Amino acid sequence: MDCVPLHQTTLHKWTAYINRLHTFIHSIAITCMIFHRFSSFLFTKDSLQIPLIPWLLISSSELLLCFIWLMKSAYNWRPISRSVFLEKLPPDEELPSVDVFVCTADPVREPPLKVMNTVLSAMALDYPPEKLSVYLSDDGGSSLTLNGTHEAWEFGKLWVPFCRKYGIKKSCPEAYFSVLDNNHDGSKGFREERENVEREYEKFKEKLRIAGENGGVNSSQDHPTMIEIIGSKDSGNSDPGKSEIPRVVYVSREKRPSHPHNFKAGALNVLLRVSGIISNSPYILVLDCDMYCNDSTSARQAMCFHLDQRISSSLAFVQFPQKFCNISKNDIYDAALRYIFVVMWPGMDGLKGPILSGTCFYIKRESLYGSSTDKDMDLIELKQSFGPSNEFIKSLKRSSYYNNDGFVTTLFQETRFVGSSTYEKNTNWGNKIGFLYDSVVEDYFTGFILHCRGWSSVFCNPQKPAFLGNATTNLSDALIQGTRWNSGLLEVFLSRFCPIIYGLGRMPLLDCMCYAYFSAQPLYFFPVWCLAIVPQLCLLNNIHIYPKVSSSWFIVYSFVFLSTLAIHLWDVLRTGGTIRIWWNEWRVWMIKSVTAYFYGSLDAIMKFFGVKEASFVPTNKVADGEQFKRYQMGIYDFQASKMLLAPLVTLVILNMVSFFGGIGKRILAGGWEEMFGQIFLSFFILIVNYPIIEGMILRRDKGCIPTSATLVSIAFSFVILFLGSIAFIYMT
Ligand SMILES: O=c1ccn([C@@H]2O[C@H](COP(=O)(O)OP(=O)(O)O[C@H]3O[C@H](CO)[C@@H](O)[C@H](O)[C@H]3O)[C@@H](O)[C@H]2O)c(=O)[nH]1
Numbered sequence: 191m192d193c194v195p196l197h198q199t200t201l202h203k204w205t206a207y208i209n210r211l212h213t214f215i216h217s218i219a220i221t222c223m224i225f226h227r228f229s230s231f232l233f234t235k236d237s238l239q240i241p242l243i244p245w246l247l248i249s250s251s252e253l254l255l256c257f258i259w260l261m262k263s264a265y266n267w268r269p270i271s272r273s274v275f276l277e278k279l280p281p282d283e284e285l286p287s288v289d290v291f292v293c294t295a296d297p298v299r300e301p302p303l304k305v306m307n308t309v310l311s312a313m314a315l316d317y318p319p320e321k322l323s324v325y326l327s328d329d330g331g332s333s334l335t336l337n338g339t340h341e342a343w344e345f346g347k348l349w350v351p352f353c354r355k356y357g358i359k360k361s362c363p364e365a366y367f368s369v370l371d372n373n374h375d376g377s378k379g380f381r382e383e384r385e386n387v388e389r390e391y392e393k394f395k396e397k398l399r400i401a402g403e404n405g406g407v408n409s410s411q412d413h414p415t416m417i418e419i420i421g422s423k424d425s426g427n428s429d430p431g432k433s434e435i436p437r438v439v440y441v442s443r444e445k446r447p448s449h450p451h452n453f454k455a456g457a458l459n460v461l462l463r464v465s466g467i468i469s470n471s472p473y474i475l476v477l478d479c480d481m482y483c484n485d486s487t488s489a490r491q492a493m494c495f496h497l498d499q500r501i502s503s504s505l506a507f508v509q510f511p512q513k514f515c516n517i518s519k520n521d522i523y524d525a526a527l528r529y530i531f532v533v534m535w536p537g538m539d540g541l542k543g544p545i546l547s548g549t550c551f552y553i554k555r556e557s558l559y560g561s562s563t564d565k566d567m568d569l570i571e572l573k574q575s576f577g578p579s580n581e582f583i584k585s586l587k588r589s590s591y592y593n594n595d596g597f598v599t600t601l602f603q604e605t606r607f608v609g610s611s612t613y614e615k616n617t618n619w620g621n622k623i624g625f626l627y628d629s630v631v632e633d634y635f636t637g638f639i640l641h642c643r644g645w646s647s648v649f650c651n652p653q654k655p656a657f658l659g660n661a662t663t664n665l666s667d668a669l670i671q672g673t674r675w676n677s678g679l680l681e682v683f684l685s686r687f688c689p690i691i692y693g694l695g696r697m698p699l700l701d702c703m704c705y706a707y708f709s710a711q712p713l714y715f716f717p718v719w720c721l722a723i724v725p726q727l728c729l730l731n732n733i734h735i736y737p738k739v740s741s742s743w744f745i746v747y748s749f750v751f752l753s754t755l756a757i758h759l760w761d762v763l764r765t766g767g768t769i770r771i772w773w774n775e776w777r778v779w780m781i782k783s784v785t786a787y788f789y790g791s792l793d794a795i796m797k798f799f800g801v802k803e804a805s806f807v808p809t810n811k812v813a814d815g816e817q818f819k820r821y822q823m824g825i826y827d828f829q830a831s832k833m834l835l836a837p838l839v840t841l842v843i844l845n846m847v848s849f850f851g852g853i854g855k856r857i858l859a860g861g862w863e864e865m866f867g868q869i870f871l872s873f874f875i876l877i878v879n880y881p882i883i884e885g886m887i888l889r890r891d892k893g894c895i896p897t898s899a900t901l902v903s904i905a906f907s908f909v910i911l912f913l914g915s916i917a918f919i920y921m922t
Pocket residue numbers: 293294295296300327329452453454457477478479480547548549630631632633671674675806807808809810
């Protein structure tokens with residue numbers, strides 16, 4: 191059979207050349223720098239005489255920065271982009287079926303209306319409806335969500351045919367009705383129908399609102415399995431092959447306090463089993479409850495890769511970028527995670543493919559079943575891996591099937607069985623099959639193991655965002671979320687699956703470096719903390735740690751500094767960013783290093799020593815009006831816990847003291863040449879973190895830094911300064 195190419199790949203040759211050249215030059219510079227750092231300490235008796243402890247801290251920081259930079263350079267090696275040929279897809283009858291998994295966990299932090307919009311947007315995907323099933327996992331076990339699903343189904347009966355009839359791509363009702371549609375304004379029939387659907391949508395919203403007001407409280411940690419195939423009773427559709435709207439299944443797995451439920455990964459694995467028994471589609475779209483489909487053609491786009499015979503056999507998943515509808519122009523918290531989706535993922539796409547990113551991906555079911563589906567496994571072995579359900583084991587060998595009315599009670603019982611909290615006991619779920627449990631960033635870890643097993647992935651980043659979600663738009667939420675991610679990432683780094691060790695030999699070196707960078711990234715906290723404290727204390731105590739301005743070694747250090755700034759600027763500008771974004775990303779990086787990376791690392795280290803258990807606080811999806819306004823205006827909102835603020839403010843105060851103190855001393859005692867590097871470093875830290883100074887001194891609104899946090903930080907800074915001076919007097 192002829193192999194029709196369904197997509198095409200473009201290598202960004204010039205970008206790759208420039209990147210590689212930079213990597214080469216920068217490597218030479220950092221080698222010189224490290225050489226100087228060590229030789230000036232060990233051999234020469236020149237003017238750089240640093241006491242042992244500061245030297246150790248500074249040199250290990252520099253080494254760590256170099257190591258992380260080296261890993262990161264792999265992302266720049268071979269950036270590509272891709273485009274698809276939708277018109278070359280096989281006819282609808284030949285398309286494989288798709289199961290959509292939507293996860294929700296908490297009706298308060300994740301309002302049912304949002305979740306239902308996601309469900310509806312998935313129901314209205316531009317795909318044969320009989321080949322589409324939408325599964326909603328409700329970890330909260332909330333009657334509000336179940337009730338909402340019923341209402342969504344009712345409204346879906348109107349919404350889905352409406353989208354199909356008029357080819358509406360923005361298939362999320364809330365998003366669709368919030369903009370005036372001028373594509374179709376000519377036809378009167380359309381306008382009438384749109385008005386009618388909009389009225390029904392308002393009614394639907396009202397019903398959810400009223401239910402929300404009267405809703406009871408459920409125990410999200412302790413409830414039985416609850417599975418319902420919505421609308422199966424009243425579908426009245428004698429010919430399921432011709433159904434108008436996709437099947438919707440509500441799944442709330444059993445949760446008991448005595449059994450670990452493994453958070454989102456656990457929920458997804460239950461969906462894998464339940465859907466295996468019900469529809470067993472070969473491809474699965476995974477969505478977070480706040481990520482709606484913004485372009486209904488995404489399933490077809492994904493099929494342009496999954497069905498392209500040049501790559502399909504080893505392709506595990508097609509990852510779309512996470513994009514957000516609530517990002518402001520300045521995006522002061524870098525909530526869009528811009529760098530990840532515009533620089534890193536396209537870079538990995540040129541290698542074995544991007545990292546699995548939690549949501550917005552179409553994955554091949556088979557890839558999640560590990561090597562256990564080998565044909566020659568017998569029933570006992572299969573049951574040891576997959577658990578005792580016969581029906582589920584049967585599904586492993588059977589291709590997808592759709593039976594609406596043929597769905598009998600015994601099968602239904604079986605779905606409840608596979609959703610029970612003890613089902614996975616002594617099986618390979620979460621360990622070798624399904625989404626993996628070893629890290630709270632189940633996406634990163636599962637993707638890593640898939641790549642280790644030889645699967646590849648593809649990054650599909652169309653002009654029109656295929657999915658849109660809600661990003662965290664306040665400092666507190668962003669840092670709490672970042673702490674969880676970084677804890678999970680470092681957890682992998684510290685485990686036996688550490689990418690640079692486990693990955694080597696299982697995947698190409700460059701991919702290995704990309705994975706290593708990601709999991710080592712929380713360690714940025716160490717150099718950032720050190721370089722924001724040690725040179726400053728040295729400055730105040732007349733110890734110089736960088737070469738004199740007139741020395742040629744000074745050029746090496748300056749070059750490393752400027753070249754790091756420059757390559758980042760190049761990355762931002764070549765991907766359509768601005769200087770402002772570049773500067774902003776620096777600031778966010780520093781803020782995160784001091785807080786989220788730091789606490790994330792602490793968390794991971796405590797888990798490593800068994801002092802702490804894994805936890806997953808779902809991110810808040812309800813925006814505070816005032817905070818959101820400030821975010822939109824580009825004004826930092828420092829309403830966060832002291833635990834998050836104190837480190838930031840302390841370091842800023844410390845740098846203010848050392849900057850002004852350092853200059854004062856130079857005026858009195860001279861020594862500008864030796865101390866220039868350190869004075870500049872403090873200056874740089876201060877201008878990058880200017881909003882913190884502003885929030886502490888100049889602002890008096892609700893989002894400013896609370897006086898109590900400032901006082902605590904002043905106390906901390908004095909302790910550090912005091913300890914620093916004692917240590918230096920003692921050492922020198
Ligand atoms: O016990 C849980 C906890 C969470 N979730 C769901 O998981 C999703 C992601 O949770 P969220 O609180 O939104 O976390 P984020 O940090 O925003 O999520 C990012 O990071 C996660 C890994 O930490 C990935 O799984 C996500 O896809 C990615 O968007 C949401 O739909 C939740 O409802 C569950 O189903 N069960």
